Amino acid sequence: MRVTMTTSAAARPGRVNEDFTGAVPTAAVLVDGAGIPGSESLCRHGVAWYATRLGGALLGLLSPVRDRGLPALLAEAIEQVTDAHRDTCDVTDVIAPSAAVAVLRLSGGLVDYAVLGDATVVLDRTDGTPLVVSDPREVVISRSYEAALGATARGSTAHRRILRDLRSHRNQPGGFWVAKDDPRAADEAVTGSCPVSGLSGAALLSNGASGLVDRFGLCDWPEVMTALASGGPDGIIRRVRRAEARQGVAPDDATVAYCTGLDET
Secondary structure: OEEEEEEEEOOOOOOOOOEEEEEEOOEEEEEEEEOOOOHHHOOOOOHHHHHHHHHHHHHHHOOOOOOOOHHHHHHHHHHHHHHHHOOOOOOOOOOOOEEEEEEEEEEOOEEEEEEEOOOEEEEEEOOOOOEEEEOOHHHHHHHOOHHHHHOOOOOOHHHHHHHHHHHOOEOOOOOEOOEOOOHHHHHHOEEEEEEHHHEEEEEEEOHHHHHHHHOOOOOOHHHHHHHHHHHOHHHHHHHHHHHHHHHOOOOOOEEEEEEEOOOOO
16 A cells, blocks of 8 residues: 655644554554643643544554454554553643544455544445545534533633533443543444455545535545545645635644555555
8 A cells, every 4th residue: 555645734833733644564644643732741742742642552553464453453552552541741731732534454455444532444445436534423412512612712601611612522322432531431432444455545635624515615535535536635635724814714733545456565
């Protein structure tokens, strides 16, 4: 497999990018870190550290051997990172750093995938109908908070209080699931596999990048995959930034990993 193009753009100049993406010959990983103002007092490392450590740990565990499923590998990676800072940070607090995760692995003529949280995997099938893998639970719950969040100033006490209440639904039955401190959350990942022979490529996207389709509705997934095949992720990111500016939406970190040569391992 060739991860021929990866692009990661921070939400604003001078701001630390809280996304991570990386690859090994048979796998690709994307981690979209999440946190809110005030979490620095809970975790001295920060969201970007969490995302990078989790992505690195997961890449180190991935192999082309399918003797362990992706949820088991993700659970081990979560446990490793949690152990690395549980003695110095309040890892269990609802606003402590967390992350959405997307994973792709090649093995034995199959592509395995896993999505936890609001990241997206798109498998570009040769028949022109992409298979889109996402986990809508966080988006569904977040919609009920949009009006209240929009009525308060970002960074204000009221805004932080609403965000804390939203995040109290994380890793709870009836809520949504992300990588944080509890490795059992990995069991909630959306998973599956399909034959490599029917695929021409694949993409992993953070929610900042997938918003071109699922937030702004400016194109569909076949158009995204065609754009990636012809021009790479940069054009997708630029279109997201223009959409955010036109609609007055606060920019988000946007990351795309585009994979080709899936049948070459």
